[in-house]
Amino acid sequence: MRIGIIAEFNPLHSGHKYLIEQAQNLIAANSSGGEIVCVMSEYFTQRGEVAITDGYTRAKEAVRSGCSLVVALPYLGSVAYSDDFARKSIEILDGAGITHLIFGTEEMDIEVFGEIYKKQQEISPEKYRELLKQGYSFAKINGELYGISNNNPNFSLAYSYYKMIKEFAPHIQLVPVKRTGQNLNNENLEMAQHLSATAIRKNIMSEEITSYISKELLEDIRVSKIPTEEDFFELLKYKIISLGKDGLKNIYDMREGLENRIFEAALSAKNYGELVELVITKRYSKKKIQRLLIHVLTNTTRDDYEELFGTKVFRVLAVKSEKSGLIRKINKEEKITLVSVLNSSNSMYFAQDIKVSRIYNLIVGKQDIFREKIELV
Numbered sequence: 001m002r003i004g005i006i007a008e009f010n011p012l013h014s015g016h017k018y019l020i021e022q023a024q025n026l027i028a029a030n031s032s033g034g035e036i037v038c039v040m041s042e043y044f045t046q047r048g049e050v051a052i053t054d055g056y057t058r059a060k061e062a063v064r065s066g067c068s069l070v071v072a073l074p075y076l077g078s079v080a081y082s083d084d085f086a087r088k089s090i091e092i093l094d095g096a097g098i099t100h101l102i103f104g105t106e107e108m109d110i111e112v113f114g115e116i117y118k119k120q121q122e123i124s125p126e127k128y129r130e131l132l133k134q135g136y137s138f139a140k141i142n143g144e145l146y147g148i149s150n151n152n153p154n155f156s157l158a159y160s161y162y163k164m165i166k167e168f169a170p171h172i173q174l175v176p177v178k179r180t181g182q183n184l185n186n187e188n189l190e191m192a193q194h195l196s197a198t199a200i201r202k203n204i205m206s207e208e209i210t211s212y213i214s215k216e217l218l219e220d221i222r223v224s225k226i227p228t229e230e231d232f233f234e235l236l237k238y239k240i241i242s243l244g245k246d247g248l249k250n251i252y253d254m255r256e257g258l259e260n261r262i263f264e265a266a267l268s269a270k271n272y273g274e275l276v277e278l279v280i281t282k283r284y285s286k287k288k289i290q291r292l293l294i295h296v297l298t299n300t301t302r303d304d305y306e307e308l309f310g311t312k313v314f315r316v317l318a319v320k321s322e323k324s325g326l327i328r329k330i331n332k333e334e335k336i337t338l339v340s341v342l343n344s345s346n347s348m349y350f351a352q353d354i355k356v357s358r359i360y361n362l363i364v365g366k367q368d369i370f371r372e373k374i375e376l377v
Contacts, residue, residue, distance in 0.1 A: 001026065001027055001030045001032065001033070001034030001035075001099055001100065002034055002035050002036075002037060002096070002097050002098045002099050002100075003023045003026060003027065003034060003035070003036050003037070003098060003099070003100045003101070003102055003175070004036075004037050004038070004039070004093035004096070004098035004100065004101045004102070004172070005019065005020070005023065005036060005037070005038040005039075005067065005101075005102060005103070006038075006039055006040075006073075006086070006089040006090075006093070006101070006103065006157075006161065007038055007039070007040045007041075007062070008040065008041050008045050008046065008051070008078075008197075009040055009058045009059075009061065009062055010041075010045055010049075010051050010052055010058070010197050010201070011052050011053065011058060011061070011197065011200060011201070011213060011217055011221060012058060012061045012062055012065060012213070012214075012217060013194065013195060013197060013200055013212045013213050014194045014195070014211070014212045014213070015104070015179070015180070015194035015195075015196075016065070017065050017066075018177075018180075018194065019102060019103075019104050019177055020036065020062075020065050020066040020067060021066065022102060022175075022177050023036045023066070023102045023175075024036070024066050026100065026102070026175065034099075035068035035069065035323060035326060036066060036067045036068050036069075037067070037068060037069045037070075037071065037093060037096045037097075037098055037326075038059075038062050038067045038069070038070045038071070039070075039071050039072075039073050039089045039092045039093055039096075040055060040058065040059060040062065040070055040071070040072065040073060040317065041055070041072075041073045041077075041078030041079075042054065042055030042072055042073070042075070042078065042317075042353070042356075042357070043055065043075070043078075043356050043357055043359075043360040044075070044078060044079050044294050044298075044356070044360070045078065045079070046078060046079065046080065046082070046085050046157075046287075046291075047153075047287045047290060047291070048079060048287055048288075048289070048290025048291035048292070048293065048294050049229060049290065050227045050228060050229050050231070050232065050360070051227075051360075052201050052204065052221060052226060052227075053220065053221045053224070053226070053364075054357075054360070054364070054366055055072055055317050056317050056318065056372055056375055057217070057220045057221070058217075059072075059317035059318035059375055060220075060317075060318050060375040060377055061214065061216065061217040061220070062318065063318045063319065063320050063375065063377035064214070064216065064377055065214075067318075067320070068319065068320050068323040068326060069096070069316065069318075069319045069320070069323060069326050069327070070316070070317045070318045070319070071092055071096065071314050071315070071316055071317065071338065072314060072315040072316075072317050072353070073085075073088060073089055073092065074088065074308070074309075074311060074314070074350075074352065074353055075298070075300070075352050075353050075356045076088070076252075076300070076304070076305055076308055076309045076352065077089060077309070079291050079294050079295065079300075080291070081253075081288075081291075082153075082156050082157050082159075082160040083160050083163070083164070084309075085157070085160065086157065086160035086161050086163070086164045087160075087164045087168070088309070089161075090161065090164040090165055090168060090169055090172075091168070091336075092314055092336060093172075094168065094169040094172065094335070095312070095330065095333070095335035095336030096330050096336065096338075097329075097330060097333060097335075098172060099171075099172065099173065100172065100173045100174075100175050101161060101165065101172050101173070101174055101175065102175040102176075102177060103157075103158055103161060103174075103175070103176060103177065104154060104176075104177050104178075104179040105154050105155060105158040105176050105177070105178075105179055106154060106155060106178070106179050108176050108178055110162065110174055110176060113158070113159050113162040113163075114162075116159060117159075117162065117163060117166065120163075128141065142156075154179060158176070161174070162174060180194060194212065195209065195212045200212060200213060204218075204221060204222070204226060205222075224364060224365065224366055225363060225364045225365060227360070227363045227364050229272045229273075229290070230271060230272045230273070231363045232272070232297055232363060233271055233272040233275070235297060235359075235362065236266075236272070236275075236293060236296065236297045237266050237269070237275075239296055239297055239299065240262060240263060240266040240296055241263075241266060241267075243296070243299075244263065245259050245260055245263050248262060248263060248296065250301045250302060250303075251292070251295050251296050251299075251300065251301060251302075252295050252300045252301055252302050252304060252305045253291065253292055253295060253305075254292065254295075255284070258279070258284065258292065261278070261279050261281075262279055262292075262293070262296070264278075265278035265279050275293070276289055276290060276293070279293075297359065298352075298355065298356050298359055299355075300352070304352060308351075308352050311349055312335075312336050312337060313336070313337045313339060313346065313349040313350075314336060314337070314338055314339065315338075315339050315340075315342070315350060315353070316338050316339065316340050316374050317374065317375060318374065318375035318376075318377055319374060319375070319376060319377070320377055321376050321377065324376065327340060340373075340374045341373055341374060342354070342369065342370050342372070347370070353369070354369055354370060357369035
């Protein structure tokens with residue numbers, strides 16, 4: 001048995017540990033044992049936010065918490081809409097030989113996903129595109145046509161996992177775990193079984209969060225600069241102005257007309273939050289705009305996506321010492337290639353992630369990714 005987890009662990013808290021414990025329980029009940037393989041985003045997240053600390057630090061905590069192996073989800077899979085995020089994650093985990101995918105969700109009835117999937121097959125791409133042309137947002141279309149709630153991102157991601165497994169890896173068994181605790185976007189410190197990652201990030205210097213996050217991880221986070229989107233505002237504004245409207249058109253996932261809104265907003269916005277608010281529309285959500293602005297910051301183009309999204313070579317961030325042989329086993333299967341250390345012979349596969357890490361570290365100032373070594377825990 002090999003159980004997969006898709007995560008951001010931004011940061012890893014008690015709710016995440018509960019999910020890992022459920023995976024451990026499944027393995028304990030299996031007479032032949034097993035491993036937990038996690039794929040995790042690094043410097044920027046699926047919602048277009050800055051990670052609270054680097055991937056190596058968060059991966060080390062994941063292994064301390066019970067994961068056997070943590071593989072980096074490339075930037076183009078991390079800062080992506082839910083289907084691309086899920087597709088790349090499932091590709092990595094399938095290549096790593098997982099038999100089960102465990103995930104947290106409010107919806108425990110997987111048959112609901114099947115019903116939504118059936119509806120999607122009955123609606124033509126042409127009809128979907130026509131609704132977009134009429135000004136409907138992606139969220140509104142998904143809600144009205146398929147029943148995917150925009151107010152429940154865990155449900156949307158879980159459905160994307162279901163869809164990608166059904167289409168590309170039907171042998172993987174889905175294992176939903178009931179999500180408990182705070183709402184995902186709740187920023188408040190309050191008595192709860194599990195605080196949200198958002199609340200922990202917003203209150204990272206408070207001693208009240210020590211019941212929800214380990215002492216070791218808290219020390220690792222606090223030892224260096226804790227970045228926010230606001231820290232990157234001047235760099236982002238410079239990039240928008242230097243690219244100009246024509247240059248912005250080439251940025252990955254830039255929709256027609258958005259380059260004008262972004263450029264004009266950058267000329268008047270006084271901070272990052274104001275920039276986002278000036279650009280969002282009924283059609284384009286805050287998450288969509290935040291992802292797009294990260295692509296501008298990192299100068300990620302459509303050509304980058306076409307060239308790099310399909311990579312089959314991935315970096316290992318951390319591994320449990322007694323499970324290090326798992327890397328060789330996975331590489332022997334030849335579905336994907338796992339790399340433990342960046343060097344001149346493999347760095348061409350990670351040019352985008354190296355660039356992104358260096359931009360992140362303009363603010364954070366941590367060791368260059370090129371000199372990082374796999375975390376053995």
